[in-house]
Amino acid sequence: QKEVEQDPGPLSVPEGAIVSLNCTYSNSAFQYFMWYRQYSRKGPELLMYTYSSGNKEDGRFTAQVDKSSKYISLFIRDSQPSDSATYLCAMIYSGGYQKVTFGIGTKLQVIP
Amino acid sequence: GAVVSQHPSWVICKSGTSVKIECRSLDFQATTMFWYRQFPKQSLMLMATSNEGSKATYEQGVEKDKFLINHASLTLSTLTVTSAHPEDSSFYICSARDWVLGQPQHFGDGTRLSIL
Numbered sequence: 001q002k003e004v005e006q007d008p009g010p011l012s013v014p015e016g017a018i019v020s021l022n023c024t025y026s027n028s029a030f031q032y033f034m035w036y037r038q039y040s041r042k043g044p045e046l047l048m049y050t051y052s053s054g055n056k057e058d059g060r061f062t063a064q065v066d067k068s069s070k071y072i073s074l075f076i077r078d079s080q081p082s083d084s085a086t087y088l089c090a091m092i093y094s095g096g097y098q099k100v101t102f103g104i105g106t107k108l109q110v111i112p
Numbered sequence: 113g114a115v116v117s118q119h120p121s122w123v124i125c126k127s128g129t130s131v132k133i134e135c136r137s138l139d140f141q142a143t144t145m146f147w148y149r150q151f152p153k154q155s156l157m158l159m160a161t162s163n164e165g166s167k168a169t170y171e172q173g174v175e176k177d178k179f180l181i182n183h184a185s186l187t188l189s190t191l192t193v194t195s196a197h198p199e200d201s202s203f204y205i206c207s208a209r210d211w212v213l214g215q216p217q218h219f220g221d222g223t224r225l226s227i228l
Contacts, residue, residue: 032216043222044156044219046216092216098209098217104155
């Protein structure tokens, strides 16, 4: 079993839709949770990061963490064609070591 | 803030040559940088952790002699793929963390390496 599970998609939605992207994880030692956006042939771009359970909002993006269920989500409101990219969830164990464990990424296409 | 620059963005070379990739933190000091490899339709795989002024820490299965890492300053780490072969063709990405801001890792734009 992988430490982090993420549906690779692809996920196609019409412009303006609300997008829900999810990851599950198996190791309860993960404490920090991030979402990265990666355009083709580019490095990942940090979108959101959060610590512990709860919601965090930034513009059209909302990150949600449910540690009891080992489940994290990223919601994108009013999706735009420019949101078309691969979205990677990522996690870090507690403590000083910064090794990041990534999901495989979900490819999102927002259709105009 | 927290900009990471990687160079070159794309390199094509013959089998047997060595290729050097640079990773720079432009607006912050990074005592630690990370090197990843990404195959098509796969996630990022950590290759090694680069520590300024000391030896890099390699992940299991990564050949130290094949992938030489040097982190000579607080803003520059280099990855040299020695005697590259077609199976080394991949997308290599570096990252660094701004400890002062306390943010997670920021990534460079990656280097696409093609070995003929």
